[in-house]
Amino acid sequence: MVEQKLRVTLITGRTIEQGVGKEMGKGSPEYFDSAAVCFLDPVDIKRLGLKSGANVKVTSPYGSVIVKAKRYTRGTMSGMVFMPCGLWANSVCGSNTDSIGMPTFRGFTVEVEPAPDMPVLTLDELLKQEFGK
Amino acid sequence: MTEVLIKNGFVFDPLNNIDGQKMDIAIKDGKIVKKVSNERNAKVIDASGLTVMAGGVDIHSHIAGSEVNLGRLIRPDDHVKDVVKKTALTRGGTGYSIPSTYVTGYRYSKMGYTTVMNPSMAAMKARHAHEELNDVPMIDKASFTLLGDWWFALENIAKGDLEECARHIAWMIRATRSYAIKVVNPGGLESWGFGRNVHSIDDEVPNFCITPRDIITGMAKVNTMLNMPHTVHLHTNNLGVPGNYKTTIDTMNALESVYTGDKPIGHITHIQFSSFAGDNWAHFKSGAEEIAKYLNAHNHLTVDIGQVTFADTTTMTADGPFEFALYELGGHNKWVNSDVETESSGGIIPFHFKRKNAVNAIQWSIGLELSLLIKDPWKWFMTTDHPNGGPFFHYPRVFAWLYSSKAREATLKNCNKKAQKKSLLPSIDREYTLYELAIITRAGTAKALGLKNKGHLGIGADADVSIYNINPETTDIAKSYKPVRKAFGNAAYTIKDGEIVVKDAEIVATPSGRTMWLDVQTKEPCRIDDKIKSKFKDYWTIEFDNYPVTDHYLKVPEKIAIKASV
Amino acid sequence: MTKVFNSVVCTICGCLCDDLEVTVENNEIVKMKNGCAVCEAKMVHGYKSEERILKPHVRKDGKLVPVTMDEAIHKAAQILTDAKYPLLFGWTSSASETQHVGVELAEELGSALDNCCSVCHGPSVMATQEIGIPTATLGQIRHRADLIVYWACNPWSSHPRHVERYTAFTDGRFEKSEFKDYVQKLKAKSGQKKVAAAIRRTRVRYQPPPRPQTALVEAPPQTLAKDGRRMVVFDVMKTMTAEVADYFVQVEPNRDYEIFGALRCLVNDQELDVDTVGGVPVDYLKEIADVMVNAEFGAIFFGLGLTQSVGRFRNVELAIALTRDLNRKTKFVVSPMRGHFNVTGANTVFAWQTGYPFALDFSQGYPQYNPGEFTAIDLLRRGDNDATLVISADPGAHFPKGAMQNMVKHPLITINPDWNAISRLGDVVFPTQWCGIEQGGTAYRMDSVAITLKKVVEAPKGVPSDEEIVKRILEEVKVIKANKAEKEDTGKQVLQETAAPKKRGSKTLKKEL
Structure with missing residues (x-):
């Protein structure tokens, strides 16, 4: 049974690929490939009727972004999605800090849905869209 | 450079036997000279009716380094009650118990202090200490490296190879740009690596087959071999434990066994914390009489007090196990422990010394009892072990307790009743003179540190001078202790290297101050072969090449070359 | 010409591994031994990528155009002094020597000062x-x-x-x-x-x-x-x-x-x-x-x-x-597990100069500390600051969108070696050397052990260290402030002079009366 949307908990964090990518340069293809992604449990990927590498839209109360879905094979994490730190993940993170300076970076609910017709924006496109510069 | 002439002050210069004589002090090119070349060109300070002393020399005050800064970092509650605004000349900052670096420099200078020893620097974190010291303006400074639990030293002492040990230590003193050997709770810090401690100077240090006694005597011998200007700077075992005065006497006896009879062999620091009698906290009492008796009968030691001043302060020491024990006593919310691999440990606890607390009040009394019962002022020096007993800018309070029995009475009256009963202070009527105060705050400390150009106003000395608004002819300092206390905290003038830096308790110039360090030259250099290098790699997580502190880290370095006899 | 450097310090994370062996040929790193994949990416490839900023840029009519260093410095100082309440943020990929000057700049400006610590540890x-x-x-x-x-x-x-x-x-x-x-x-x-x-x-x-x-x-x-x-x-x-x-x-x-x-x-x-x-x-x-x-x-x-x-x-x-x-x-x-290689250093340097590790404010003339009030995200979220200087950090990629949108509403000065997200958004963009590759300095490991960074290659011509840039901005700020004060003084004098005859006039009037 394929579902339209999944309500899941978003975790953001580091991956070594994203680490390498950011050091190669924020405009580098390595960075794009490693940061504009969202890792899902194979079970969840199936539930959305997706293939690994398909575009998905991640939406939170703070915004939404299109990224590539990837299968997370290391262990089970059903009900959770993981996005590497970076511009794409931050498009859905909130600025609320609970008055201690730390924004809402992880552990909040997002919706993930397939977005086959929408492109994943590059760094420059995303900057232009969000900040007009 | 401009010349300065200080005219008609009452000069107290114990190293030159000058006791309040009215005389002029001439300064040229940052040094004391016989007379200025031309009085008209010189900046003349009219010091008539004022007291003139050499700049203060503090032998033990934690003003910079990793430990100190961690203390700063965990105490925003302490800073918020003491803020310092930026001015056109000075930087802003915060106090209270651990003032920020700039404020530290300003406040020392305001008290007429010009030299401060930073007594506890983990070798591995020496770079940090020096970076921070560069930001302490107005004063000359030097640091003591923690070496009592360094694996290289322990192994060499266990082997019985003190000469090799000495060479390694010489290397380390140079590599950390340090001025003296500091030994803290010898053996205890190594034991603390696995959460244990040593409880007497004859307990075995786990994994090393030696005892604290071996370390203490070994380090004292090494210190002599290296011809260090200062003695071994020792923080005893069992510090802060009731009944520890016995350990302290054992330690002093152990040091006597290596005493050769010319100059002191060791310095026991903040001895107030090591002069506790009684079997437990409930029966806590003073061991000052016994310690003072010992010191009066022996000449192989100097000590400083670590006076408690009743303040909401922050205790910090390399003695990690002690701070843990303090934490275990309860009532403390913040506890920091910071072990340093192969070398040392550390601990921090904010602590409020209260008059109404029996133990705190007795500790206050112990410090003063020691100060008053040790007959020879050249044997002991005034410190609060800043910030442990209280912040350094409380020194004037301590002076008052020393020169005025009235001041002591006034404070004792407000102390815990039990402590009042136990205190020996009412039975002591000694009152310090200005001459004696000059000994315990500059002359004696400079002598003990081997700083030949400091602590006095003889020809050729560094032109570090403090002038206080105290008229010894017209004032009975013991009676009117309050204005005198105020005068000690607000120097009329402080002169640093011939430059007037404080005038009427206001900062008027902010020179950097030098960092003194020893270049200890051994006859045979420390062998740094591949074997040693691989040992370095095994022992530390920093590469050998990256370990030593370079000159880059000393803003104004002052290298002092020492010829060792090994 | 090949040169091999030993015990080089890696400038990625808080581990500060200092056992790298770096081979330099013709002023270019060609090989690196012992480091991790991320280190390799930076030291062998990333630092010399095409994304490098080589000249100062200023945004004119919506486009970044190259300008001289003097112009950029003046522009930056002007922005900072004109602003009512600037924020200086970043510092964690700079050497502690730079952070040191940073506190002085914040104090001089009476601004907010924060480092990346507020969004990590x-x-x-x-x-x-x-x-x-x-x-x-x-x-x-x-x-x-x-x-x-x-x-x-x-x-x-x-x-x-x-x-x-x-x-x-x-x-x-x-x-x-x-x-x-x-x-x-x-x-x-x-x-x-x-x-x-x-x-x-x-x-x-x-x-x-x-x-x-x-x-x-x-x-x-x-x-x-x-x-x-x-x-x-x-x-x-x-x-x-x-x-x-x-x-x-x-x-x-x-x-x-x-x-x-x-x-x-x-x-x-x-x-x-x-x-x-x-x-x-x-x-x-x-x-x-x-x-x-x-x-x-x-x-x-x-x-x-x-x-x-x-x-x-x-x-x-x-x-x-x-x-x-x-x-x-x-x-x-x-x-x-501290992240940026010198985030511990930022905390350390800020703490010894002011008593506080991050989330600082100098608007009262003395340092104040309050996370949640003076932290970068909160200032931005509320829209409190009206200019931002970002140094050696990339909030463009690592701040939540909402905070960033407020940041770009006001003038933004950036000091970073390459065109990362924040440099692309900047209004005054400085080029700078790679700390730990093209310039030395000190960094603090996650356990606050200070380690000396090494310089292994020369920076491209005309690219200064960030310490130098901050120092020059500080000097320029002082000059602008002094000029302003002078103008105000002369302004007051003029006012007084114009007011004086009136007084005299009233006196004479009185006399006449």
Whole structure:
């Protein structure tokens, strides 16, 4: 049974690929490939009727972004999605800090849905869209 | 450079036997000279009716380094009650118990202090200490490296190879740009690596087959071999434990066994914390009489007090196990422990010394009892072990307790009743003179540190001078202790290297101050072969090449070359 | 011309590995030995990428155009002095010498000053301010720790050499490396895979062993009770670090606080009346508590999983409290996994100059500290500051969108070596040297050990160090302020002069009257 949307908990964090990518340069293809992604449990990927590498839209109360879905094979994490730190993940993170300076970076609910017709924006496109510069 | 002439002050210069004589002090090119070349060109300070002393020399005050800064970092509650605004000349900052670096420099200078020893620097974190010291303006400074639990030293002492040990230590003193050997709770810090401690100077240090006694005597011998200007700077075992005065006497006896009879062999620091009698906290009492008796009968030691001043302060020491024990006593919310691999440990606890607390009040009394019962002022020096007993800018309070029995009475009256009963202070009527105060705050400390150009106003000395608004002819300092206390905290003038830096308790110039360090030259250099290098790699997580502190880290370095006899 | 540099310091994460061997040919790094993949990416490729900024730029009519350094400095200083309340943010990929000047600049401007700590381990610092911290340098852990706990962090990705240099895979004086065990484990695993493949080939349906239904967590293995070093990982997902651990505990997101609480109870010999806490069966936690208490020397490392999840600094506070409790039974230390290579330095330098580690404000003439008020995100969220200087950080990529949108509303000055996200958004963009490659300096490791960074290649011509840029901005700010004051003074004088005759006039008037 394929579902339209999944309500899941978003975790953001580091991956070594994203680490390498950011050091190669924020405009580098390595960075794009490693940061504009969202890792899902194979079970969840199936539930959305997706293939690994398909575009998905991640939406939170703070915004939404299109990224590539990837299968997370290391262990089970059903009900959770993981996005590497970076511009794409931050498009859905909130600025609320609970008055201690730390924004809402992880552990909040997002919706993930397939977005086959929408492109994943590059760094420059995303900057232009969000900040007009 | 401009010349300065200080005219008609009452000069107290114990190293030159000058006791309040009215005389002029001439300064040229940052040094004391016989007379200025031309009085008209010189900046003349009219010091008539004022007291003139050499700049203060503090032998033990934690003003910079990793430990100190961690203390700063965990105490925003302490800073918020003491803020310092930026001015056109000075930087802003915060106090209270651990003032920020700039404020530290300003406040020392305001008290007429010009030299401060930073007594506890983990070798591995020496770079940090020096970076921070560069930001302490107005004063000359030097640091003591923690070496009592360094694996290289322990192994060499266990082997019985003190000469090799000495060479390694010489290397380390140079590599950390340090001025003296500091030994803290010898053996205890190594034991603390696995959460244990040593409880007497004859307990075995786990994994090393030696005892604290071996370390203490070994380090004292090494210190002599290296011809260090200062003695071994020792923080005893069992510090802060009731009944520890016995350990302290054992330690002093152990040091006597290596005493050769010319100059002191060791310095026991903040001895107030090591002069506790009684079997437990409930029966806590003073061991000052016994310690003072010992010191009066022996000449192989100097000590400083670590006076408690009743303040909401922050205790910090390399003695990690002690701070843990303090934490275990309860009532403390913040506890920091910071072990340093192969070398040392550390601990921090904010602590409020209260008059109404029996133990705190007795500790206050112990410090003063020691100060008053040790007959020879050249044997002991005034410190609060800043910030442990209280912040350094409380020194004037301590002076008052020393020169005025009235001041002591006034404070004792407000102390815990039990402590009042136990205190020996009412039975002591000694009152310090200005001459004696000059000994315990500059002359004696400079002598003990081997700083030949400091602590006095003889020809050729560094032109570090403090002038206080105290008229010894017209004032009975013991009676009117309050204005005198105020005068000690607000120097009329402080002169640093011939430059007037404080005038009427206001900062008027902010020179950097030098960092003194020893270049200890051994006859045979420390062998740094591949074997040693691989040992370095095994022992530390920093590469050998990256370990030593370079000159880059000393803003104004002052290298002092020492010829060792090994 | 080939030159080999030894003991070079890596400038990626808080590990500050200082054993790199770097080969330089014709002023270009061509080879790097010993470093991790991220280090290789930066030192061999990234630092010389085409994305490098070589000239100062100023935004004119919406486009960044190259300008002279003098013009950029003046423009930046003008923006900062014109602003009512600027924010100076970043500092964590700069040497401590630069951070040092930064505090002076903030003080001169009366601005807000914050570093990246506020969005990584700021809560850890706050927890430390609440209850202290029992910690140790990394070597102490290498020599002595027989139990390593990684909590809510994935050093394999974020601090790639942490395990191999400082914890489980390194040889210490009293504890030996676990590397052999790990290799055996790998072999066993690949053996299993071979078996599985063989089974598949024979078309026998492979059935995985049954898993406990109550929780995601696997039961603690026998290896936990072994002698020697053990490694336990707590995380919300199974990471690479978790794979090499002796035991992995999968925590439900945002439930760390509860698990710490449960562990504290168990360590202090209390009983729990529930079966699972935070998705972990209490029986398993009991076993872990046992292992903790029986360790000779344990070390807990925690990461952003604690500081960024619900509970934030309270999570860290409990991690520290657990460590304190354990110190009554054995020796335990706890340490945050600091990220940027000199974020610890920023805290350290700020603290010794002002007393406070981050979230600073100088608007009153003296330093003030209040996370939640003077932290960058909060200032931006509320729109409090009206100009921003970002140095050696990339909030463009690492701040939430909302905060960034407010930042770009006002003038933005950036000082970064390459065209990262924030440089692309800047209004005045400075080029600068790569700290630790083209310039030396000092950095503080995650355990606050200061290490000297090395310069191995010359920077491109005309690209100054960030220290120099900040110093020049500071000087320019002082000049502008002095000019302003002078103008005001002369303005007042003119006013007085014009006012004076009136007075005289009134006097004469009086006389006349």
